[in-house]
Amino acid sequence: MLEFDGLLLNIYNSLSLWFESLGVPLIWLDLLVMVFAGAVILGVIAVSVLFLVWWERKVSAHIQDRLGPMRTGKHGVLQTLADGIKLLQKEDIVPRVADKKVYFWAPVVCFVTAYMAYIVIPFGKGLIARDLNIGIFYIVAITSFTIISLLMAGWASNNKYALLGGMRSAAQIVSYEVPLTLAVIGAVMLAGSLSMVDIVKAQGPYFWRWYWLPQILGFGIYFVAATAEANRTPFDLPEAEQELVAGFNVEYSGMKFAMFFLAEFANMFTVSAIATTLFLGGWQPPLPGLSFIPSWIWFFGKTLFLVFVIMWFRWTYPRLRVDQLMGFAWKFLLPLAFANLFLTGLGVYFFG
Amino acid sequence: MESATYGKKLREEEFLINMGPQHPSTHGVLRLVLKMEGEFIRELTPHVGYLHRSIEKIAENRTYNQFMPFTDRIDYCASMPSNLAFAVAVEKLAEMEVPERAEYLRVIMVELNRIASHLIWLGTMSLDLGAVTPFLYAFREREWILDLFEMTCGQRLTYHYIRVGGVSRDIPPEFEKSCRAFIKSFRKKVDDYEAILTENPIFLSRTKGIGILPLDLAKDLGASGPTIRGSNYEWDIRKVEPYSVYNKFDFKIPTGKNGDVWDRYMVRIEEFRQSCNIVEQALDGLPESDTIRAKMKAVFRPPAGEVFSRIEAPRGEMGYYIVSAGDKKPYRVKIRTASYNNLQCLGPISIGLKIADLVAIFGSLDVILPEVDR
Numbered sequence: 001m002l003e004f005d006g007l008l009l010n011i012y013n014s015l016s017l018w019f020e021s022l023g024v025p026l027i028w029l030d031l032l033v034m035v036f037a038g039a040v041i042l043g044v045i046a047v048s049v050l051f052l053v054w055w056e057r058k059v060s061a062h063i064q065d066r067l068g069p070m071r072t073g074k075h076g077v078l079q080t081l082a083d084g085i086k087l088l089q090k091e092d093i094v095p096r097v098a099d100k101k102v103y104f105w106a107p108v109v110c111f112v113t114a115y116m117a118y119i120v121i122p123f124g125k126g127l128i129a130r131d132l133n134i135g136i137f138y139i140v141a142i143t144s145f146t147i148i149s150l151l152m153a154g155w156a157s158n159n160k161y162a163l164l165g166g167m168r169s170a171a172q173i174v175s176y177e178v179p180l181t182l183a184v185i186g187a188v189m190l191a192g193s194l195s196m197v198d199i200v201k202a203q204g205p206y207f208w209r210w211y212w213l214p215q216i217l218g219f220g221i222y223f224v225a226a227t228a229e230a231n232r233t234p235f236d237l238p239e240a241e242q243e244l245v246a247g248f249n250v251e252y253s254g255m256k257f258a259m260f261f262l263a264e265f266a267n268m269f270t271v272s273a274i275a276t277t278l279f280l281g282g283w284q285p286p287l288p289g290l291s292f293i294p295s296w297i298w299f300f301g302k303t304l305f306l307v308f309v310i311m312w313f314r315w316t317y318p319r320l321r322v323d324q325l326m327g328f329a330w331k332f333l334l335p336l337a338f339a340n341l342f343l344t345g346l347g348v349y350f351f352g
Numbered sequence: 353m354e355s356a357t358y359g360k361k362l363r364e365e366e367f368l369i370n371m372g373p374q375h376p377s378t379h380g381v382l383r384l385v386l387k388m389e390g391e392f393i394r395e396l397t398p399h400v401g402y403l404h405r406s407i408e409k410i411a412e413n414r415t416y417n418q419f420m421p422f423t424d425r426i427d428y429c430a431s432m433p434s435n436l437a438f439a440v441a442v443e444k445l446a447e448m449e450v451p452e453r454a455e456y457l458r459v460i461m462v463e464l465n466r467i468a469s470h471l472i473w474l475g476t477m478s479l480d481l482g483a484v485t486p487f488l489y490a491f492r493e494r495e496w497i498l499d500l501f502e503m504t505c506g507q508r509l510t511y512h513y514i515r516v517g518g519v520s521r522d523i524p525p526e527f528e529k530s531c532r533a534f535i536k537s538f539r540k541k542v543d544d545y546e547a548i549l550t551e552n553p554i555f556l557s558r559t560k561g562i563g564i565l566p567l568d569l570a571k572d573l574g575a576s577g578p579t580i581r582g583s584n585y586e587w588d589i590r591k592v593e594p595y596s597v598y599n600k601f602d603f604k605i606p607t608g609k610n611g612d613v614w615d616r617y618m619v620r621i622e623e624f625r626q627s628c629n630i631v632e633q634a635l636d637g638l639p640e641s642d643t644i645r646a647k648m649k650a651v652f653r654p655p656a657g658e659v660f661s662r663i664e665a666p667r668g669e670m671g672y673y674i675v676s677a678g679d680k681k682p683y684r685v686k687i688r689t690a691s692y693n694n695l696q697c698l699g700p701i702s703i704g705l706k707i708a709d710l711v712a713i714f715g716s717l718d719v720i721l722p723e724v725d726r
Contacts (some may be wrong), residue, residue, distance in 0.1 A: 060484070060485075061484055064484070064488040064489070065488065065489070065492055066488065066624050160367060161369070161371050164391070166709075233482055234482065234554055236482070263432075314484075315484060315485050316483075316485060316548070317482075317483060317552065317554050318478065318481040318482045318483035318549075318552065318554050318558060319481060319482025319483075319554070319558075319708075320554055320556050320557070320558070321557070321558060321706060321709065322391055322706065322708060322710045323391075323706070324557055324558075
């Protein structure tokens with residue numbers, strides 16, 4: 001069927017033969033592949049965010065007994081495109097008292113970190129830009145960069161609300177990073193590898209062997225912490241509209257605002273994709289007999305389901321207060337994550 | 353070797369935040385100047401007056417009937433009670449008899465408007481706490497009430513329905529059926545709101561024990577309505593000083609225990625149910641009659657004198673003090689609105705809390721700015 005695994009490999013092999021016959025060093029081919037992969041990932045992000053923004057609006061609308069966007073295309077599918085065009089036309093306002101350089105770079109850093117995480121996500125069998133042997137470690141490292149961009153935005157805007165928002169987000173993301181990483185380690189211990197592809201392969205094509213079952217605690221911790229990492233309700237304090245107007249991005253307009261917006265949705269997709277990879281068997285079908293459906297469909301199906309759950313949270317729950325949020329991370333999630341790690345260690349030692 | 357910064361403390365300073373007049377959760381044009389220490393509020397100064405329209409002064413240049421449309425604008429989320437407050441005061445001044453059917457219609461409309469007003473409160477308060485969905489649910493139900501009002505008087509926001517001496521027109525024949533259907537479905541909806549908010553642990557942690565308003569303070573500041581009832585004080589003008597035909601209905605006054613955000617929330621949720629009871633009883637007891645307005649002279653001149661009368665508006669006690677010189681226009685009108693006094697409670701109870709709590713407390717006080725400024 002529509003598997004890209006063999007196809008991409010064949011193309012690569014025939015290209016390398018061709019390059020050899022021309023006498024060009026293979027490093028050029030690798031560079032070419034990198035550029036190509038980068039462009040494809042950019043496309044994937046753009047399309048997935050376009051879809052997710054529309055989907056969020058539709059999900060929220062249906063939860064709230066509304067229709068949502070209906071005018072632009074069938075059921076408003078082109079709404080995000082229209083929004084994007086509108087944002088492109090907007091005047092790019094820089095506050096007079098802002099720190100101009102930092103103000104400019106904050107959305108760029110935010111978007112680039114969101115973009116970089118996509119490199120090691122296995123979208124399907126063989127559909128991975130670069131199978132780093134420290135894949136999950138890389139992701140944990142890269143996503144931490146988001147804090148810097150939010151702090152930059154909060155500080156550079158020279159606005160008190162933005163500063164409060166930036167500070168909140170720094171405190172929040174640093175705190176939730178800890179239980180998140182500990183939850184990830186559980187799955188890594190079971191798989192015995194940090195590579196995303198190896199973790200997927202270690203789970204096998206039977207849904208009861210996926211790590212959500214032995215790591216049910218870790219999965220829960222990961223999912224809660226990931227919601228906080230992606231700044232989504234009930235943990236969306238950095239941009240708590242009712243308290244801080246818009247938080248760190250209050251002064252941003254036009255495309256710079258769109259970059260933050262894009263990054264938020266890209267992050268939401270990333271955390272769901274990682275949850276899928278670590279706990280839901282990645283691109284593998286739940287039963288071997290279902291492998292006639294292409295692997296990337298399984299991957300996107302599972303990821304979008306998790307994205308839907310995160311959206312569902314947002315449109316159901318109120319927001320936590322900032323001290324409650326920190327208390328929850330340090331007093332509840334962290335001990336639980338350690339307990340999970342300990343239990344996993346025992347399990348691996350005795351049954352592994 | 354000592355570095356240049358050794359021994360110096362990190363610089364700490366309080367900073368001022370100007371919350372409003374344009375801010376998503378100051379519900380209009382309230383301006384709060386906050387002195388903050390990080391996330392904590394150290395000082396709070398409300399600045400009012402951004403919506404001042406000199407309604408009291410305008411009253412001196414309008415006849416009694418001409419002034420009635422202005423009362424709609426005092427609390428535009430609850431126009432019916434605002435109308436009623438003025439009508440009751442003028443009727444008391446002129447010692448006027450109001451036809452019984454009109455009184456029943458007034459009660460029905462005012463109670464429906466109380467539900468509509470509380471629905472706006474429910475929506476905005478949950479929005480302040482970050483829950484977006486209850487807002488749209490609340491406005492969905494409010495829509496039905498607005499349809500009922502539109503059916504009755506043609507207006508959806510500023511009704512000008514209750515007039516001096518009665519009401520402007522009778523209800524259409526299909527009103528009763530639609531109203532009963534609404535009450536029946538609304539009772540279930542209130543349970544839905546409770547399911548989505550009351551039992552939600554995040555909601556509980558944001559409201560329980562937050563913004564406790566002690567009863568003494570509430571009395572000192574002249575708080576009224578659900579705000580003081582939340583502090584465990586049975587104070588409802590409908591019972592204390594019955595006006596219109598409220599003494600004919602059987603209803604309870606819900607009160608809270610501690611006076612925190614949660615108690616004020618529960619009081620209003622319970623008032624939804626009590627208002628439903630009153631509307632149903634009023635529909636059952638609605639007398640058949642053709643007269644819905646007392647006979648008045650073409651030029652209405654109440655006798656000279658002064659009068660104060662008050663009613664229980666959704667946000668608390670709304671009173672009119674009218675001085676008449678026997679002319680067709682009032683000599684002086686002073687309006688006592690609940691929101692002004694309830695807003696005073698905000699400062700003392702939110703000092704030392706966080707900015708997020710301030711938003712929750714402000715939501716729970718249900719202050720509406722046109723009523724504060726008039």
